Amino acid sequence: HKKNMKIILLGESGVGKTNILQRFVLNSFSEDGQSTLGVAHMSKNTKIKGQDVSLKFWDTAGQERFRSVSRSFYVKTDVALIVFDLTKAETALQLEYWIKEYHQFCPNSQITLFGNKQDLNSPEKEESIEIATQVAEKYKCNFYQVSALTGWQIEESITKEVEIAIDKPKEDAPSALTQQNKKGCC
Template sequence: MGCGGSREKAKDTPQIWSNHLDRSSQSKYNFKIVFLGKSGVGKTSITIRFCRDTFFDGTEATIGASFLTKTMNIDNRTIKFELWDTAGQERYRALAPMYYRNADAAVLVFDYTDPDSFQSLQSWLYEIQKNVPDCVIILCGNKIDLESSRKVQHEAAEDYAKENDCLLIEVSSKTGQNIQELFTKLGELLSYKHYKT
């Protein structure tokens, strides 16, 4: 499995995936996935764990966005994930549309130890549903390894996901728990959607 990455500065990204139709017509399944959520919830750690099977304590906050790719085989299909890890700080919020434009899926990440990160999902969900209405959305609760520090109950997250017709997947970027399952589910949902169209 290949995995490549590069840092992307916000000012250098005015034409991200402007040729979306060309990507979707390729024989290989290429899907653009955007990670959104409050700063510190673990968006970067999730993408790095998936691509490099590595975890770094104290990962620096993303500036603008970072970009990683990884290819998987799911149900006899070759799927290339193009992962956009966006900055969670409020001062970068206005840049988010440049990154989620033409996204095939959005992973809205929250931290089970941070209730504010869970509350902030509503604004991200509304924004994605309004601006990318055909986008697959998954809610991702991170840091399930910190059970003793949990502030958001599983039942509350599950109810919120059901109310908004989204799938909830709980992960730990630190231990790697359910990271592969997250991306396998993304690949299944997206390839099924692609096949139907």
């Protein structure tokens, strides 16, 4: 039988969440730079560890005004890809915000950090990598440098994270914390 995996992309506006998703699902890159409004959805059927898997991606808007809308899509997520821009250290400084925000609703779900725009040089790149490395160590999650433009490490890193998630038992019942937060925000 086909296994369904729900993957959500979180992060600040303009870091490349949509382009990472388009690169993985469609093997394309769009330079129009339009921000996602609310939440967008894409799917990809693939084989992982010899098993048919249907990957359901939820691409969220990074702008503050859409954050409450995005929260409703956190439920029953298998993997959260928290994306930041390697060339802008301020987006790396927001990683802990996104982890804490997400963990309020999905405390046991897998989190992965994606530093996008690996192909670009920037005076802030080293600082961004250092911040992300420290955050990954603190929260015991993986950190990948990727490039949506070139496709570098996109396929491999998402596939690896899905493999890890497949091996984890899925939580069926929402935690008391999740239920408590649902009352407060929805």
